[in-house]
Amino acid sequence: MNRYWDAANYLTVAQIYLQENALLTSPLTAEHIKPRLLGHWGTSPGLSLIYVHLNRLIRNTGARVLFVAGPGHGGPAVIANLYLEGSYSEIYPRVSQDPKGLLRLIRQFSTPGGIPSHVGPPTPGSIHEGGELGYSLAHATGAVMDNPELIVACVIGDGEAETGPLEGAWKAPAFINPRRDGAVLPILHLNGYKISGPTVLGRQSDEQVMALLRAHGWDPVVVSGSDPALVHPMLAQALDSAHARILQIQEQARHTSASTPAPWPAIILRTPKGWTGPDFVDGVAMEGTFRSHQVPLAGVRENPAHLAQLEAWLRSYKPETLFDPQGRLVPDLAALAPDADLRMGANPWANGGSDVAPLPMRPLENYAVEVGTPGSMKHETTKPLGEMLRDVYTDTAHDPRFRLFSPDETNSNRLGAVFEVTDRCLMGPVRDGDDRLSPNGRVMEVLSEHLCQGWLEGYVLSGRYGLFATYEAFAMVSASMTIQHAKWLQHARELPWRQPVPSLNIMLTSTCWRNDHNGFSHQGPGLIDTVLSLSGSVIRVYLPPDSNTLLAVAEHVLLSKDYVNLVVVDKQAHPQYLNLEDARRHAAAGASIWHWAGNESQARETEPDIVLACAGDVPTEETLAAAWLLQHHVPQLGVRVINVMDALVLPPPDVHPHGLSEPDFEKLFTTNGEVIVAWHGYARAFHQLLHGRVNPGRFHVRGYSEQGSTTTPFDMVVLNKMSRYHLALEALHRVSGHFDGARELADHCRIMLADHETYIRQHLEDMPEVREWVWTPPTEIGDAP
C-alpha cells in the first residue's frame, strides 16, 4: 500500500516538475525541468492516500465507489492514480502505460495544449471540478439519490469546509434514505491550511470537529498522524468500518422495518500539508505548513540546491522499485488496483451511468388547457406542469430517475399535483399535521438554493433527470453554480468519451412582475443576463407565455441533454392564449406572429406600420392589450404582434444555434420597421440578444428597470414603464405618418396613467380594492388564431 502511494506521489511530483527523465533513470538536470512550474502539491499526497485506500476497499469488497475530489486543484494526484489503475490510458490511449505515454503524462499536465491543473470534465471518473469551492458534498449527495448500490467517497478539504455552501451540505443525512439511496462517505481532509493561513476547522480540536459532524447526523472517526506506518492501518481500519456500517445501515433499512436511520459514517483525516515533500526549503518549514500549498521548490531550474533537493525528494519514493524499465507499475503494485468498472476512473455513474432509461413522457394532451378565444380564460400557468411531473413520478416509480428540487415552494409554485403520488422527503420524524412528508418522498424541498441546485447537478451528472423550480430573484443565489455547470458542459461536450447527460433545468417562478406583494428585494430577473453571457453551445432561455407552451417547453427540456435550460414563467393565474397544437408549433418555431392579435392578414402584401413584440407572460398580456388599444382607437394602423418564447432565436445563427437566419428574422420583424418590445427581464439583455442584427436601433425595448416596491401587479408594469399604455404611447411615437385616432389614443393613455397614479396615491386614504387591469380578449377584431 505504501509503495503504491509512493508511486502516486512520485508521479504527482513528476507531473509538476519534469519534462524529461520521467523515471529518473539518469541524474536530474535543469533541462529535465519544465519551463513553467504549476500545480498544487499541498493537498496531493492526502488525496492519493485516500485513493489508494479506497482501491484496497474496492478490491476487498467489490464496492462501487465514485470519487469526488473537493480539493480539485490536487489534479496531478488524481491523474497519477488514474494512470496507475489503467483507466486513464484506456480513455486517452496516447497517454499509454509505457515510456512514451509516461512522458506524455508528465508533459501534458498544466501545459498549453495539455490538460488543466484541476480535476474537471477531462478527468475520468469525475463529476466535479474543484475550482469554485463549496459543492463537493452536495454533488456527492445528488449522485447517490436513487442510486442504491453507489458509494460516493467525497473528499472535502478544510479550505472548502469554510465555505457556506459546504457547511450547508453537511445536513445530507436528513435527506438520504438508506432504503433506496446510496451512501455518501465524507472524508474531511484537514491539513490545516489554505493558501497562506490556517483554516478554522484545521485549528479546532478533534472533539470539536467530531461534534460538528455528529450534530449533522454523521458518526465520524478521526485518522490522524504524520507517520505513514501508523496512518495506513488506521485509515484502512476506518474505511473498512465505514463500509461495513454503510452496508449494515442499508441492510437494516432495506430488509427490516427499522425507520430511524443511524448516523452515517464519516472520516476526519488529519495529515500534514505537503506530506512526504521537503521538510524545509531555504531554512523555512515547508511540509505541514501553508507554504507547501503549490510548488514547494520554485527555483529548481536556476538553483542547484533546489534541484538537488528535488532530486532527493523524487528519489525518496524509490521509483526504480515502483516501475519497471518500460515505465509500467511493477506487477505486485498493479495488482492492488481494482478491475474494470470497479476502478474509480471507470465508474459508469461518473459518465452518465450505464443503464439509465429515458424519461417516460405521456402525451401532452393529458395536461393541455382548453383554450377557446385567446386570452378569454385565466389559469395558473404552472399547474398543468405539476400534473405532467406527477405522471413522470408515477411512470418512474419502479425505476426512479426523476426528482423535483425546490426551496419549499412546490405548492406555492402550483406544482402540487406531484404530491398526489409522492411526498416531500425528510428522514426526520413525521408529525401530525405534516403535509405529504415522508422519508420515501422524492420531492426535495430544502431552503437552500445551493443544496437544491448542487443535488440536482449531482443527480443529472450521474445520468438522471430533474428540475429545480425556484424564485426568480433568488436563483441568483446559486448563479455561480449555473456558470460553473455550463462551463463543465461546454468542456464535456468536446470530449467524445463523455456521454451526454440530462440537462440542468432551472425554472424561475415567482417572477419580478408578480412580486408586487413581497417587494423590491424579491424582484430580480438577473439570472437571464448571467446565462446569456455563457456559451451558446450549452445555454437555452425559454419564456413560455402560457400553460400549453410551458408544457411543450417542459417536455423538450426534460428530455434534452447537455444544456442549461432556463424556463421563466410566473406561477399565478394568467390569460391563456394557445391551444396545444398551436403551442407546439409556436414552441418549435421559438417566435411567431400572432395573427389573431394584430390586424394584418397573412396574405397582406405590405409590411405593418408597427410591430409589437413580447417575451414572457406579463409582457405578453401588456402587449396584447396595447395591440388592442391601437387597433381599437387607430383602426387604420397596421399592427403585428410577435411572441418570442425562445430568447435565443434573436441573435444571429453564428452567435447561437437557435438564431434565426436573417431572412427568417426579417419575415417576423420586417426589414426596417420599428419594433416595440415588451421583455420580461432587463431591457439591456434583449438589446444584447439583437447584437449582430441589421439596424438594431429600430427595436425599442421596455423591461424590468429595477423599479419596484410592495404594490399592485399593474403598478409594477407602470413603474417600469412597460404597461399597455406605455407600449401604446411608444408605438404611436414611432409610427410615421398621420393616423386618425392616434392623438385621441395618446390622450387616453396619458389619462389612464394619471388615473392610475391617483389610484395608487389614494390607497392609504381609501384602501380601495386592488384594481386588476386584465386584458380583454379582442374577439371583435383581428383574425382568428
Add this chain to the structure above:
Amino acid sequence: MNRYWDAANYLTVAQIYLQENALLTSPLTAEHIKPRLLGHWGTSPGLSLIYVHLNRLIRNTGARVLFVAGPGHGGPAVIANLYLEGSYSEIYPRVSQDPKGLLRLIRQFSTPGGIPSHVGPPTPGSIHEGGELGYSLAHATGAVMDNPELIVACVIGDGEAETGPLEGAWKAPAFINPRRDGAVLPILHLNGYKISGPTVLGRQSDEQVMALLRAHGWDPVVVSGSDPALVHPMLAQALDSAHARILQIQEQARHTSASTPAPWPAIILRTPKGWTGPDFVDGVAMEGTFRSHQVPLAGVRENPAHLAQLEAWLRSYKPETLFDPQGRLVPDLAALAPDADLRMGANPWANGGSDVAPLPMRPLENYAVEVGTPGSMKHETTKPLGEMLRDVYTDTAHDPRFRLFSPDETNSNRLGAVFEVTDRCLMGPVRDGDDRLSPNGRVMEVLSEHLCQGWLEGYVLSGRYGLFATYEAFAMVSASMTIQHAKWLQHARELPWRQPVPSLNIMLTSTCWRNDHNGFSHQGPGLIDTVLSLSGSVIRVYLPPDSNTLLAVAEHVLLSKDYVNLVVVDKQAHPQYLNLEDARRHAAAGASIWHWAGNESQARETEPDIVLACAGDVPTEETLAAAWLLQHHVPQLGVRVINVMDALVLPPPDVHPHGLSEPDFEKLFTTNGEVIVAWHGYARAFHQLLHGRVNPGRFHVRGYSEQGSTTTPFDMVVLNKMSRYHLALEALHRVSGHFDGARELADHCRIMLADHETYIRQHLEDMPEVREWVWTPPTEIGDAP
C-alpha cells in the same frame, strides 16, 4: 411583559387585516378588513417576544443593542414594536401615536403607496432585509467588529438556518475578538416550519441543535414552550445570563491577559409558529404548523365564521386594556420600553453610526509608481494599493474603522504590505510557522465569499470602511448579495433620515485574462454584467489600467458613500503607463485619449482613420500593441487610442450620472468613425453600455468570449480573439480607403497568429519556454505623453 407582547401581537394582526376600527372599539365588520391580505404571521409573535424581552434587558442594563431580524418577512411585528417604543413616529411623524397615526400604521402595511412587508431600509433600526435569506448572522458579525460596546441580537429563523451562507456564518466566534469587538447574540428561533414543510433543525432534538452551536464555539441554552407564563421567565433568565456572560467575556479579555475566548452565549428559542393565533381554522390545525406561515384566516371578508374568528383572535389580546382611547399604549406598558438612543429603533449604528470619523488618506504621492516612458516598466499593479491600505490601517489604529476582507488571498493579490502593520485575524491558537496571524489582526481572511462580503456589508452599514478583494470569477458566488446590497442602497438613498454609509467596495483581482494557469473554471468576468443591470444611482465600475490609476480610483471609492464600487484589476506584473498626475486626470475624466499612443496631434483638424478603445489592463496592453503595429506598418493611417477606466462614462447621461454628454462622447469616439474596442469582460456588456448612443454599430468589441483553458497568457487573448493581431486585423478591415502597408500588416498578423498556433501545438512535444508577448513601448513614434 406579557401585556406588552399582547400589544405588539395585536398591532401585528391589525396591520395584516384592518383598515378601520384599529382598536376594535366597535364590532368587527367586513368593511374594516383590507381589500388584500398580505403579510407573514407565523414568525411574528416570536419576533415580538424577543423584542419585548430585549427591551427589558436594555432597560435593566443599559446595553446598546442592535436588532437583526433574520426572518425579515415578520415585518409587521418589528414595526409594531418600533411604533410602541416611539422610535417609528419620530422618524415617520405622520404615523403618530394617536388615532390618526394608528390608522396610518395599519393601512400603510403592505399596501400600494405604503411600506413593504419585509424589514428593510425603511425600517428604523435595521441594517438587514430578510428577503433573500442567509446573511443575518454575517451582517451581525460585521456590525460588531471594532464596535466594542455593541451587542447585535441576531434572530435567525429555522428556514434561514437551512441556507449555506447562514450555516457558514456560525463560525463567527473564530473571528470575534472580545478585546476590541462587540458581541453577537444569536437567537435561533425554531418554530419548526418553513412555508409548507418542516425544517431540518426544527425536527432535531434540543441536544442535536445545541451540539451544532457548541461545535461552532457558542454556548447555547434552550428556551422552549407554548405557555407564555412559562416561557417569559425562561427567556428573561436566558437573556440576563447571556448578557452577563458577554460582559464577563469582554471584561476578562479587556482587563486581563486571558487569551482563550470562552464560548459565546446563544439562545435557542422554540415556540409555536403563529403562536397566540387561531388554533384551528376550518377544522385544520393552524397554530404550531406551517399553515400559519402567512395569513391564517384568508376568507374574512366573505366568510362570517372567519370574521368572527378574527375578531375573537384580536379581542383575545384585550386591546382596551393595552391602549388608551387615544390609541396610546397605557403608561405602565409604555414605561417598559427603553429611552432615546437605547431604543433598538433608534440605535445609531443601524444608521451609519453617530461618531464615525472619516477615513484618513495620505497623499497618493507616497505610493505612486515612477513611470517614465509609458509601458516601459512592468509592475504588480495592486502592490502600491497594499501600501496605501497599510497606511490606512496605521492611521486608524487608534480608532479602528477600516478592514480588508478576502478569501485568503491578501498576499496572492499583492496587498501584503498591510501585514507590515496588522495581522490576519483568527481567535484560534497561533502556531510556529504561521505568518502574520493573531487575534488582534484586522485583515479578515476566510475562505467564503459569503462571509467576506456579509461581514463587510455589516461593517459598512454600521458606518465603517472596507474593501473586499477577491477572485474575479468567484465574486459571482456572492453576486446575489451584491444585488441585494445595491437594492438596499437604492432604497436607502431615498430616505432622508438614513445617513449615507461608506460604499461596498469589491475589487476583482485574478482576472480571467491571467487565469491561464488555473484554467477555464477560474475565468469569468460575469459580475460586471450583474452590476451593470442594477440602478445607475448606486453602481460604479472601474477598470484602472495600471497602478497609479488604481490608486486614484481606490482613494475615491474608499471615501465614497452609498455606492457599490466594482474595481477590476489584475494582480500580476503589467506595463505601467501613467504618472500620478496623468493618472489623476485620467481617473477624473473616466476616459481619455492617450495621445502618446496614437499618431494624431491634439491640434489635428481631421478625425482619425480608426479609433482603438480599451478598458482593463490586458485589453489596454493588446490595444497599445495593435496601435503600434498599425502605426509602424501603415504610417499614413491616423490612429487614436482611448482608454476607458470608468465604464459608466459610456452610457448616455440619462442612463447613468457618469455618462458623457453626446458632444463629449463624440469628442472622444468621433462622430461617425469606426471604433475597435478591447474590453475586459463579455463583449455584450460593452454593447449594453453603448445602448442609447448614436450609431452604436460602429463599435466593434472584442472581449472575453467564454474561451479558455490552462494555457499561456497570450493564448488567452488569442483564444478570445482579442490579441493585438486580431485587433489590428479588425482595424484594417474597418478602415475605408487604401493605405500603403495595410496588406503587409494583415499578412504579418496572420503569420504571427499561425506561428502562435504552431507554438501552442508544439508544447507537448518540445516543452518550450512560455512565450511572453510583451508590448514594446513605441518610443520611436507618436506624441510624447
